[in-house]
Amino acid sequence: MSQKSETVVYYVLQFIALSAMGSLLLIALFILKEGFPFILEEGPSKFLFSSTWEPAKEHFGIFPMLVGSVWVTFGALVVGGPLGVAGAIYLVEFTPKGLMRIIKPVIELLAGIPSVVYGFMGVAVLAPLIRTYIGGPGLSVLAASLILGIMILPTVMSISMDALNSVPPSYKEGSLALGATRWQTQYMVVLKAAKSGILASIILGMGRAIGETMAVIMVAGNAVKIPNSVLDSVRTLTANIALEMGYATGRHRQALFATGVVLFLVIMMLNSFAMWSLKERRKK
Amino acid sequence: MLKMDIQKVDLFYGEFQALKGVSMPIQANKITALIGPSGCGKSTLLRCLNRMNDLIPNVRIQGTILLDNFNIYEPGARVEDIRKRVGMVFQRPNPFPMSVFDNVVYGLRVAGNFNKSFLAEKAEKSLKAAWLWDNVKDRLRDSALDLPLDQQQRLCIARLIAVEPEVILMDEPCSALDPIATAKIEELMNELRASYTIVIVTHNMHQAARVSDFTGYMLLGEMVEFGVTSEVFITPKDKRTQDYISGKYG
Ligand SMILES: Nc1ncnc2c1ncn2[C@@H]1O[C@H](COP(=O)(O)OP(=O)(O)O)[C@@H](O)[C@H]1O
Ligand SMILES: [Mg+2]
Numbered sequence: 001m002s003q004k005s006e007t008v009v010y011y012v013l014q015f016i017a018l019s020a021m022g023s024l025l026l027i028a029l030f031i032l033k034e035g036f037p038f039i040l041e042e043g044p045s046k047f048l049f050s051s052t053w054e055p056a057k058e059h060f061g062i063f064p065m066l067v068g069s070v071w072v073t074f075g076a077l078v079v080g081g082p083l084g085v086a087g088a089i090y091l092v093e094f095t096p097k098g099l100m101r102i103i104k105p106v107i108e109l110l111a112g113i114p115s116v117v118y119g120f121m122g123v124a125v126l127a128p129l130i131r132t133y134i135g136g137p138g139l140s141v142l143a144a145s146l147i148l149g150i151m152i153l154p155t156v157m158s159i160s161m162d163a164l165n166s167v168p169p170s171y172k173e174g175s176l177a178l179g180a181t182r183w184q185t186q187y188m189v190v191l192k193a194a195k196s197g198i199l200a201s202i203i204l205g206m207g208r209a210i211g212e213t214m215a216v217i218m219v220a221g222n223a224v225k226i227p228n229s230v231l232d233s234v235r236t237l238t239a240n241i242a243l244e245m246g247y248a249t250g251r252h253r254q255a256l257f258a259t260g261v262v263l264f265l266v267i268m269m270l271n272s273f274a275m276w277s278l279k280e281r282r283k284k
Numbered sequence: 285m286l287k288m289d290i291q292k293v294d295l296f297y298g299e300f301q302a303l304k305g306v307s308m309p310i311q312a313n314k315i316t317a318l319i320g321p322s323g324c325g326k327s328t329l330l331r332c333l334n335r336m337n338d339l340i341p342n343v344r345i346q347g348t349i350l351l352d353n354f355n356i357y358e359p360g361a362r363v364e365d366i367r368k369r370v371g372m373v374f375q376r377p378n379p380f381p382m383s384v385f386d387n388v389v390y391g392l393r394v395a396g397n398f399n400k401s402f403l404a405e406k407a408e409k410s411l412k413a414a415w416l417w418d419n420v421k422d423r424l425r426d427s428a429l430d431l432p433l434d435q436q437q438r439l440c441i442a443r444l445i446a447v448e449p450e451v452i453l454m455d456e457p458c459s460a461l462d463p464i465a466t467a468k469i470e471e472l473m474n475e476l477r478a479s480y481t482i483v484i485v486t487h488n489m490h491q492a493a494r495v496s497d498f499t500g501y502m503l504l505g506e507m508v509e510f511g512v513t514s515e516v517f518i519t520p521k522d523k524r525t526q527d528y529i530s531g532k533y534g
Contacts, residue, residue, distance in 0.1 A: 096341075170378035174440070177336060178391040178447060179368035188394065193381050 031264060035257030047258060053224050055244070055252040062259055064226050068141075068234035069210055069263075071227060072220060075145025076152055076209035081202050083149070084156030088198075089186060091157070092164040104161070111154035119218030122147040127219060136231030139221035145230070147219050148212055152205035159204060163197020164190060196277040203274035207267050213238040237263045286350075287312035287451060287481040288333060288370075293347035295328055295337065302328045304505040305347075310451070310498075315473060315482045317496035317513065319489055321528070324502045326485040327375075330453050333483065334370040335363050351451070368395065371449035375456045377436035379428035379443075384420050387428045387439055391447035406446050414442035415472055434465030441472065452476065454484040458491065470495050489529060493517050501525045 039047050042060060050061025091103060122143050131138030167190050175185040191198070213236075221233025222243060235243075241256050241263075248256055288310040295303035302325050310316050310333075318326045331337045332349060335356060348355050356366050368391070379387050388407040389397075397403065407424070411417040416438045420431070428439055437457060444452060454473075458466040473482060473495055486492050492499050493513060500510040501522075509516055509525040520526045 168378075170374065170376065171380055173336065173339070173374065174378040174380065175390070175394075176339065177334060177367055177372040177374075178394060178443065179364045180391075180394040181364055184394050188390070189380050 028264065031257055031260050034254060035259070035261035038251070038254040038258040039261065042255075042258075047255075048262070051226065053240075055248065055255065058251065060251070060255040060258075062237065062240070062255075062262065064224050065235050065237045065240045065259070066262070067226050068220070069236040069238070071141050071230075071234060072144045072148060072216060072236055073206055073209045075141055075230065076148035077202065077206055079145055079149025080152040080156055080205055080209075084153050084201070084205065085160050085198055087153070088157045088160035088164055088201075089191075092161050093182065093186060093190075104158070107154050107157055111158075115151065115212060115215040116218070118147050118151050119215035122215065122219035130231070134231065136229075137221060137233055139219055139233055140231050141220070141227055141234050142230040144216050144220040144234070144236075147215050148209045151212060151215060152208050155208055156201045156205040159201030160194070160198050163194040163201065166197070167193045196280045200274040200278045203270050203277070207270045207274070210236075210263070210270070211238060211267055213242050217242060285312040286310070287352065289348075289350040290329070290332070291348040291350070293329070293332060293345065293349060295325075295332065295346075296344040297340070298342045302505050303332070306502075306505070306507045308500050308507055308510055310481060310483060312481050313477060313479075314497040315477055315484060315495055316498045316500065317492035318483065318485045318500050318502060319487065319492045319528075320502035320508075322487060325505045326487075326502055327455050329502070330372075330455055330483060330485050333451070333453055334367050334372055336367075336372065338363060368447055369449055370451040370453060371444040371447065373437070373440050373444060373452065373454040373457045376460050377433055377440055379431070379436050379439050381427065381429055383425050384428045384431070384439060385424040388443050388446050390443055395447065410442045410446040411439075413445050413476075414438045415468070416442055434461050434468060437461065437465075437469060438472065441469075441476075445476075449480070451481045451483065454482065456485055456487065458486075458488075466491075489517075501528060503528075 047060060047062060048066065049063050050059070051063045052059040052061045053064060091100060095103065123139075126143050126146060127138035127140075130136065130140060130143055134142070136142075171189050171193055172185055175189045176182070180188065216236050217239045220236060220239060222235040222239055223233040224235050224240075225232075227234045237259050241259050244252070245256055286309055290306060290308045290310070293303055293306045294301065306325075306329055308316075308329075318329060320326055328337065332345065337343050337345065345357065347357075349357060351366065351369065355361070356370075380390060382390075385407055388410055389403045392403060392406055408417060411420060416435060419435055420439075428436065431439060437460070441452075458469050461469065470491065473484070476482060484492075484496065496513045498511065499513045499516040501508045501516065501520075501524075503524055509520060509522045511521075516525065517529060520529060
């Protein structure tokens, strides 16, 4: 290729890359612009920690939704974290290479299933089971945690698997040569060496769980109240925005954007933490 | 006294036969060296002695390897127990990504020892035996990966000594080290001979001549010649050994 056309290609690619980043930045700015003034106006502590959300009466306290998001996300981690990490260990360590070539793409495919399908499974199968065998309305923190836990599995597993795979085999050999069993080698050396990558996988899974909307709307029940048990219905921050944005106007609309700002900040924080811990690993 | 005895061992990596009817005695409290050109099967043979080859898929091993008259390939033999008795130092130093102290006591913890004062005492003793104590006594809590390479290799020896193996296998333990560090490790081996049986793989003939009591010369998966080191080097019986030692080959 000539020098000239190469320069052209370079600038075209640069333009595309910059406009992609630029539009992300604009979206972020837009949300901030729409929501941030409202937070200041309402007062951050009143907005975050008041429990009454009654837009018609101008009460905008997102505390129940904040708690809802925390419960559901924490539940998803309890379900998906250990399962994902254990699955990753099993697949990396105890599955033949040939089989892995099939399993890895299947896991990545799982990440591509639309969330409405997960939600549908939750409504059609999980919620009735919970209602019949455990109690409560069925659509609940528990149902949302289980569904989200399964939804974050691909993220947790594939990043954990990468972390485990990048542990030098010489560590493992050294451990086995000292008479350690394969399990001892796994938890005393391999897990330790991969821990920052595994932590990152869990944080990214957490980010996914907090941000998930459709499946949660379908299975969490969406009642605006602070849950007393995992069998209670909850509404998350994301669900709140999605459910009300369609008809909200004026201050109500601004309040929803402000909810978006809170969500945005939380996810940004989680992601930077994940990036940081991945970088920690690379440093070693 | 015979510590280990390799009897007619064949080893296949899939279809490829890497060891062909190899036999070799290993005398207790002596240093036995394995020499030969690259790819002749030295590492493969060494890894048979603590069953590290079990980790490679599609490996098939025939023959007998005795450790104190017990066949380590006997069905039902516990690999972990064998590896505690026959330890290994690798070509590239491979300390674990943890503190110096945690590295040294790793094998002890694996074996179920968690008593703090016992571990501390053992760590000091092992580090002293590996001539590393003075270098690291003030930085036991630092990461082992921050040590210079030769100290890392001595740390790997120390963590082996801590579990008191009977045999120590070394696969080109000095190939990542400079001459001064190499000399230190060789000196250390000489010292360790009193308490341990050592088998060392080296492609450096001079090293074999300097440190070992017995030498085996391998070529293309066969044990061409085995004997007392001075005899193998000065009056080799096989023409091929002669060629190798005089530098015509390899
Ligand atoms: N994991 C393996 N799979 C297949 N072939 C191997 C493997 N390891 C070694 N070999 C082959 O076995 C032969 C002996 O290798 P090795 O024991 O490493 O030789 P040396 O240590 O003397 O250099 C070589 O031809 C090598 O290519
Ligand atoms: Mg080798």
